[in-house]
Amino acid sequence: MGRVATRSMHLLDLIARKRDGGRLTPDEWRAFADDYAADRIPDYQVAALLMAVFFRGLDDEEGFALMEGMLNSGGRLDFTGLGKPVIDKHSTGGVGDKVSIPLAPLVAVCGLAVPMMSGRGLGHTGGTLDKLESIPGFNTRLSLTEAKAQVERLGCALIGQTGEIAPADKKLYALRDATATVEAIPLIAASIMSKKLAEGLNGLVLDVKTGAGAFMPELDRALTLAKTMVAIGERCGCPTVALMTSMHHPLGVACGNALEIEESLEVLRGGGPADTREVTLALGAEMLVLGRVTRDTGEARVLLESALADGRALEMFRRIVEAQGGDPRVIDDPKGVLPQAREQAVITAPRAGVVQSVAPRTIGRGIITLGGGRLTMEDTVDPSVGFHILTRPGQHVTRGQPISVVYARDASGMAAGKACIADAIQIGDDDVTPPALISHRVTGRGVETF
Amino acid sequence: MGRVATRSMHLLDLIARKRDGGRLTPDEWRAFADDYAADRIPDYQVAALLMAVFFRGLDDEEGFALMEGMLNSGGRLDFTGLGKPVIDKHSTGGVGDKVSIPLAPLVAVCGLAVPMMSGRGLGHTGGTLDKLESIPGFNTRLSLTEAKAQVERLGCALIGQTGEIAPADKKLYALRDATATVEAIPLIAASIMSKKLAEGLNGLVLDVKTGAGAFMPELDRALTLAKTMVAIGERCGCPTVALMTSMHHPLGVACGNALEIEESLEVLRGGGPADTREVTLALGAEMLVLGRVTRDTGEARVLLESALADGRALEMFRRIVEAQGGDPRVIDDPKGVLPQAREQAVITAPRAGVVQSVAPRTIGRGIITLGGGRLTMEDTVDPSVGFHILTRPGQHVTRGQPISVVYARDASGMAAGKACIADAIQIGDDDVTPPALISHRVTGRGVETF
Numbered sequence: 001m002g003r004v005a006t007r008s009m010h011l012l013d014l015i016a017r018k019r020d021g022g023r024l025t026p027d028e029w030r031a032f033a034d035d036y037a038a039d040r041i042p043d044y045q046v047a048a049l050l051m052a053v054f055f056r057g058l059d060d061e062e063g064f065a066l067m068e069g070m071l072n073s074g075g076r077l078d079f080t081g082l083g084k085p086v087i088d089k090h091s092t093g094g095v096g097d098k099v100s101i102p103l104a105p106l107v108a109v110c111g112l113a114v115p116m117m118s119g120r121g122l123g124h125t126g127g128t129l130d131k132l133e134s135i136p137g138f139n140t141r142l143s144l145t146e147a148k149a150q151v152e153r154l155g156c157a158l159i160g161q162t163g164e165i166a167p168a169d170k171k172l173y174a175l176r177d178a179t180a181t182v183e184a185i186p187l188i189a190a191s192i193m194s195k196k197l198a199e200g201l202n203g204l205v206l207d208v209k210t211g212a213g214a215f216m217p218e219l220d221r222a223l224t225l226a227k228t229m230v231a232i233g234e235r236c237g238c239p240t241v242a243l244m245t246s247m248h249h250p251l252g253v254a255c256g257n258a259l260e261i262e263e264s265l266e267v268l269r270g271g272g273p274a275d276t277r278e279v280t281l282a283l284g285a286e287m288l289v290l291g292r293v294t295r296d297t298g299e300a301r302v303l304l305e306s307a308l309a310d311g312r313a314l315e316m317f318r319r320i321v322e323a324q325g326g327d328p329r330v331i332d333d334p335k336g337v338l339p340q341a342r343e344q345a346v347i348t349a350p351r352a353g354v355v356q357s358v359a360p361r362t363i364g365r366g367i368i369t370l371g372g373g374r375l376t377m378e379d380t381v382d383p384s385v386g387f388h389i390l391t392r393p394g395q396h397v398t399r400g401q402p403i404s405v406v407y408a409r410d411a412s413g414m415a416a417g418k419a420c421i422a423d424a425i426q427i428g429d430d431d432v433t434p435p436a437l438i439s440h441r442v443t444g445r446g447v448e449t450f
Numbered sequence: 451m452g453r454v455a456t457r458s459m460h461l462l463d464l465i466a467r468k469r470d471g472g473r474l475t476p477d478e479w480r481a482f483a484d485d486y487a488a489d490r491i492p493d494y495q496v497a498a499l500l501m502a503v504f505f506r507g508l509d510d511e512e513g514f515a516l517m518e519g520m521l522n523s524g525g526r527l528d529f530t531g532l533g534k535p536v537i538d539k540h541s542t543g544g545v546g547d548k549v550s551i552p553l554a555p556l557v558a559v560c561g562l563a564v565p566m567m568s569g570r571g572l573g574h575t576g577g578t579l580d581k582l583e584s585i586p587g588f589n590t591r592l593s594l595t596e597a598k599a600q601v602e603r604l605g606c607a608l609i610g611q612t613g614e615i616a617p618a619d620k621k622l623y624a625l626r627d628a629t630a631t632v633e634a635i636p637l638i639a640a641s642i643m644s645k646k647l648a649e650g651l652n653g654l655v656l657d658v659k660t661g662a663g664a665f666m667p668e669l670d671r672a673l674t675l676a677k678t679m680v681a682i683g684e685r686c687g688c689p690t691v692a693l694m695t696s697m698h699h700p701l702g703v704a705c706g707n708a709l710e711i712e713e714s715l716e717v718l719r720g721g722g723p724a725d726t727r728e729v730t731l732a733l734g735a736e737m738l739v740l741g742r743v744t745r746d747t748g749e750a751r752v753l754l755e756s757a758l759a760d761g762r763a764l765e766m767f768r769r770i771v772e773a774q775g776g777d778p779r780v781i782d783d784p785k786g787v788l789p790q791a792r793e794q795a796v797i798t799a800p801r802a803g804v805v806q807s808v809a810p811r812t813i814g815r816g817i818i819t820l821g822g823g824r825l826t827m828e829d830t831v832d833p834s835v836g837f838h839i840l841t842r843p844g845q846h847v848t849r850g851q852p853i854s855v856v857y858a859r860d861a862s863g864m865a866a867g868k869a870c871i872a873d874a875i876q877i878g879d880d881d882v883t884p885p886a887l888i889s890h891r892v893t894g895r896g897v898e899t900f
Contacts, residue, residue, distance in 0.1 A: 015629060047501075048498065178495060179498035
């Protein structure tokens, strides 16, 4: 029997053990990540193991060991001697969540080094990389060496997960996505943390979404995910804080790649929708405290607000755009530089009443229908399309009041977009109290309501 | 999005639905089998679906539809107009289970047509094809056309599962084997029945093993498997009977490929170990009743015993060996024709006492260690090696009494074989009552104790 066959038999034992409710040792998980990254074990065995994990879970030791194995399967950034705290933020994703884009330059001008590594949109959630790439020329595909040099020079880089970072996670994530095993909490936690801890961080802030549009809608499961990730971070000596934020409806106004860049620029100019701005400030304040730039979040917010008000944050974004090959004229003339949808139509309320819901998954799937999202990683996206959502659950509207703008590339897209809004925005008679924008704060010491 | 991507997204929905406890429609299962046989869906998605089925099960409709899909993915034998009842037997497998080899020629001379399709050994269980191939020249790789012609001419063919039969099952079985999803009862039932029903049968007898050496050791699970298969057979208009037989210890004396051919020849000469002979007669009697050759199993046994006693069954086996290219001298001079192990040693009881157990899995794994079994389908087997097991649980033995013979190819194999016997055959002081050889009979009307 060859070595591959031996390994394959060994993996069969591991699958059967997990299937029957047993546990794998830390060494077994680390070797698994290593072997998978090196293509020494076949996808089909890994798929079966993942589904067994979906049903049986991983205990803390197992999850940590898998995370370590994935982390160690690739390279890491090392900012030793930089003289600045290296802090990043990660969001579990949602619809209209463009917060990374204003946040990274904002905290960078306040004294943090921010090696922000983001993902692409998939399914109903958008991706920061796709949004950034709607800026003509913007290059998110920096190597680790290039990213490190830019962080050292500017304080910030906005990049994608390179093949150098956690290749085991990269393979595993793609497989989970194709095998309905994405939603397992220990796998999500290990995946996110293996990528983030490869960034050589001194601290990490997590934005864990809850509500219908979140990857993990139920608050209790989202809290478990947050606690699991915080525990992993703390155990690795990377202080980690999670805020639980609302994805009961889309965040902000703009939903769609180029549209979200425009909204990000508004926030960087000191404006923007209140909720986008508030989530940006709350996460930024946690980052500054973790980086010991300020002692508390109150002080931090003063610093952040002044960097927005006086244009330094916007200026930092301009430098990042320039450094990464993007057209810097986007800063002053977004509509002149960003791709514009040919068809645009204002949608008005069909009746007076109270907005009952703005279904985020319906909006997210609507963006896919318009051509601005992905069902598979092979799909290309049209950056110009999307929605402006002009209303919120709980808002009283009059008949004929604008509630949305649809941005489509052609007439059939426009028809689909209009149908999507009619489906997503429900108007009724009952009063509605929208859930808190930020509900909990999770640290190594426990959970506080916000 | 291309057609493959569409199919892949669709399968993702099916995996998620099964994962969450839902059911797939009969059409979805049939299309799944069809698509998998045609390589239109990837192994990793199927592996995830199989593990979800392991946890969530299939209801009767789902299992039947999957079986139908696999059955319809390939060709079938058609014996319409043959003028003889076409009856087969299938065993769920065990250690020392060579019953197919004497049984097929025996019932063929009693008037049945027997298109017996068997498998290879894998893990601790042996396979009829490997045993037959220890006869020099014996060819089990007949096409369906060749097999049909031989059954029409002789009444019997002993063949492997050709690529023509249930290709979806063939692929699925290989994948289950590599992903620890073999043990799911509805998958086992669908797999076995899709192959057997492709043989164009008028009746089927199942030998469902229970006990430590069985594929499915627990009686209740083995009974569920038997009932599931009987229900599928009856629903397809193929009367099906299952006997539950003991695999608490190896069947008969010989365990190992060529050694089991020798024992089969003893049974065909009217001798052989009592248990091998009894299981052969009990299954054969059910086959003759299903084929309406006799009205009851008592009459059937008289017929079977006379065919053994007067040499007609042995003669039929000779004709099968000749027809399939084997050396017919094996009939009269087995030791002169079959490969012989270079090293042979008698093992004696290390103490007086009562045999507590003869662990069948230990023996089965011992055969692999000796080189006579397989861990993966790519391994080749040495037909000469194995064991003679000369004792049974419950037997009183004296110190120095022969309890086994080890057949090995070299000194290191012999050492491993001796260690295996020391491990497998436990002698103690307690009285032991071995379980019944045949415990239950399962038909469309229910379960009877035997």
